[in-house]
Amino acid sequence: MTMLEGLLPNDATHFIRVRAGEMDARRIADLIAETFDPAEVAAASFEESEGVWIAEAYAGSAFDPDLMRDLVAIATSPERAETMEFGEIQQQDWIAASLEGLAPVVVGPFRVHGAHDRGRVPVNAIGIEIEAALAFGTGHHGTTQGCLAAIVDEARQGRPRRILDVGTGTGVLAIAAARQFRSGVMAGDIDFVAVKTARENARANLAGPFVTLVHAPGVDAGMLRDGGPYDLILANILLPPLKRLARSLAGLLAPGGRVVLSGLLDSHANAALAAYRAQGLTLVRRRSIAGWTTLTLRSGGVAPRAFPATSAEKKR
Secondary structure, eight states: OEEOOSOOOTTOOEEEEEEEOHHHHHHHHHHHHHHSOTTTEEEEEEEEETTEEEEEEEESTTOOHHHHHHHHHHHSOHHHHTTOEEEEOOHHHHHHHHHTTOOOEEETTEEEEOGGGGGGSOTTSEEEEOOOTTSOOOSOSHHHHHHHHHHHHHHHHOBOSEEEEESOTTSHHHHHHHHHHOOEEEEEESOHHHHHHHHHHHHHTTOTTTEEEEEOSTTOSHHHHHTOSEEEEEEESOHHHHHHTHHHHHHHEEEEEEEEEEEEEGGGHHHHHHHHHTTTOEEEEEEEETTEEEEEEEOSSOOOOBOOOOHHHHTO
């Protein structure tokens, strides 16, 4: 299953649903997501049965059936648009639907799962239980998987002491970094509901003592700036804010620090890369999963890399 990460609109009252092949369903969800503010419209694509995929979108005040029909026609065909279903939905129904039947996401040592798979996490894995609640982000989207893989890459290089997660959503990346490195993580989000949900998720996943949540746009909050310079910055958001934040994020990196950028369609990756190269950062790795790119870039200088956590630290 593939989920488009973002925030569930707080006033979600309606949905659209289209059954199609995998590529058409992905195109529909991607186009809707690119067209609207993610705080107003949430979109998803997932496999219903073998060969049959569903594209869904949920919205409140931004819901316009005619516009949605036009977008489906653009992404696929007018004939496909005529098969689109419309309906009303309660917020809790979206939450249940977004979690029901999701298999655990496996990336390196990480197992991101819902409560229904709690008993299936191997004892030697880092289990992260995420129930989306009002902040949507279960780890199934290619951007989240790319960031998790980047955290695994980072663990091979050493142990970053200071970490920042920009646009934390459900907190899955902040939790993964805290659990992997046993280091302090500053995490911020513009949406208050996301911050509240991420804080609850961090506590439930035994990462509460390591993760500090801040309600703030971008990295303007004093707490986020005071927590730097950072050895590792995670930013899984969208191309426009990533470009706007290039100077700020580069300025918050410690010498030799790394920034992981995602929320990027493959076609958007070069634009993001150019913005950060202009700030003196160099590309370390480019990873593409299901049409979405994750970039890892490095600042100049040499960062002090700590050894892995000791046994005593792991028991904290």
